[in-house]
Amino acid sequence: MSVPPAAVVVLAAGEGTRMKSTTPKVLHELCGRSLVDHVLTAARGLRPARLIVVIGHARERVREHLAATSPDALPVVQAEQRGTGHAVRTVLEEVGVIEGTVLVTYGDTPLLRTETLAGLLDAHAAEGNAVTVLSARVPDPTGYGRIIRDADGAVLRIVEERDATPQERAVNEMNSGVYAFDGALLADAIKRVSSDNAQGEEYLTDVLAILREDGHRVGAFVAGDHLEVEGVNDRVQLAHARRVLNRRILEGHMRAGVTVIDPETTWIDVDVTLAADSVIHPGTQLHGRTAIATGAEIGPGTTLTDTEVGEGAVVTNTVAIGAKIGPGASVGPFTYLRPGTVLGPRAKAGAHVEMKNAWIGEGAKVPHLTYVGDATIGAGTNIGASTIFVNYDGVEKHHTTIGEHAFIGCDTMLVAPLTIGDGAYTAAGSTITDDVPPGAIAVARARQRTIEGWVARRRAGTRSAEAAERALAAERAREQQENGA
Numbered sequence: 001m002s003v004p005p006a007a008v009v010v011l012a013a014g015e016g017t018r019m020k021s022t023t024p025k026v027l028h029e030l031c032g033r034s035l036v037d038h039v040l041t042a043a044r045g046l047r048p049a050r051l052i053v054v055i056g057h058a059r060e061r062v063r064e065h066l067a068a069t070s071p072d073a074l075p076v077v078q079a080e081q082r083g084t085g086h087a088v089r090t091v092l093e094e095v096g097v098i099e100g101t102v103l104v105t106y107g108d109t110p111l112l113r114t115e116t117l118a119g120l121l122d123a124h125a126a127e128g129n130a131v132t133v134l135s136a137r138v139p140d141p142t143g144y145g146r147i148i149r150d151a152d153g154a155v156l157r158i159v160e161e162r163d164a165t166p167q168e169r170a171v172n173e174m175n176s177g178v179y180a181f182d183g184a185l186l187a188d189a190i191k192r193v194s195s196d197n198a199q200g201e202e203y204l205t206d207v208l209a210i211l212r213e214d215g216h217r218v219g220a221f222v223a224g225d226h227l228e229v230e231g232v233n234d235r236v237q238l239a240h241a242r243r244v245l246n247r248r249i250l251e252g253h254m255r256a257g258v259t260v261i262d263p264e265t266t267w268i269d270v271d272v273t274l275a276a277d278s279v280i281h282p283g284t285q286l287h288g289r290t291a292i293a294t295g296a297e298i299g300p301g302t303t304l305t306d307t308e309v310g311e312g313a314v315v316t317n318t319v320a321i322g323a324k325i326g327p328g329a330s331v332g333p334f335t336y337l338r339p340g341t342v343l344g345p346r347a348k349a350g351a352h353v354e355m356k357n358a359w360i361g362e363g364a365k366v367p368h369l370t371y372v373g374d375a376t377i378g379a380g381t382n383i384g385a386s387t388i389f390v391n392y393d394g395v396e397k398h399h400t401t402i403g404e405h406a407f408i409g410c411d412t413m414l415v416a417p418l419t420i421g422d423g424a425y426t427a428a429g430s431t432i433t434d435d436v437p438p439g440a441i442a443v444a445r446a447r448q449r450t451i452e453g454w455v456a457r458r459r460a461g462t463r464s465a466e467a468a469e470r471a472l473a474a475e476r477a478r479e480q481q482e483n484g485a
Contacts, residue, residue, distance in 0.1 A: 013056025032269025
């Protein structure tokens, strides 16, 4: 690991007009983190003595976000956005001269790795540079500033494309805008940066020319992957960065022993954990702090957010948020597990089942077409199809408790608050409003009454009446034939 820098300064004050969004550019998300959070995570891996973020546009929203996600970062306000040099000068005016190495990076470069930044710091220290530029060799450098070196490899200057000669335009080494500075030299040079240009702004690149004119060495470190230094300026670039980062995440999991059937249709956030020998099927999205244990199978067509899945569990065509799925449990297809749902070992939440704030005991089954809300279901209990846990009276939510090895008949309404004892039964089609003791059966339905000939009298001339008449005529014909025989 490189010697920790004295400070990392993240420039995140810009408006990002090309995003065409009311959300500040650096707060747009990809793979479970905002742009600036990705940058801060990479910077934090360097163990800097100080972590500083320059904020400006929508400063209060960005400040609140940083307070929630990065309380170790010091926000510094750039009240007027007057260029990158002005942003760094604003930092030094607030915190004073920073002795040691100061790394300057940007809040819209989410693909930069800690390892690449560490390589920049190592090169900076090894070469004894006053400033070292992070550069990259790109297939098409059009639009980028070019790194122009001398015969010894030292950086002569950075030239913008519009000012470059044809020979300089042929250079494919571009400036990322990320720099490692000697802090004391930076503090001196930044005061001499002029705003005498068409935009009337202070540019950090001018510091390089000042330091070189002062006789100091300016170097460059080439990133191994040019994609790392690409910034995000619009929604197209955001989508591209998301795909690059997602592929990086998937490759890391696959090399660690996870099977991803179709990486092209699988999306996994950076804070998701996957154990070896888990299997991820096509069309799966894993968000937040979802954790998948060994041998679990997820998907196809499944979206899990902040959900834990135990060893050997199978989750198919499911949406789950804030749920816990126990070892060997079975979920899906077309299942919705809402926050507070806990499935015990080998429990089942089957087709077209929705659960919320429900605890399902070991081996208990809710196979299909059922809503379970605010409930505790004991081990080994079976919930019949089309059962509804009626938990809301229009004002308050109420709880239902079902004991172990109970049997709830199909199409049962369980009106909370309610307790059904161990081994108890409810008859199909019942509406249960009173507690059921252990071992009892509750029947709460009217007796069936059949009225012969009602359709012929009340629905004469309809297709139903015609069908009924044909069936009755056929039945009379059979009876006559049997009687004649």
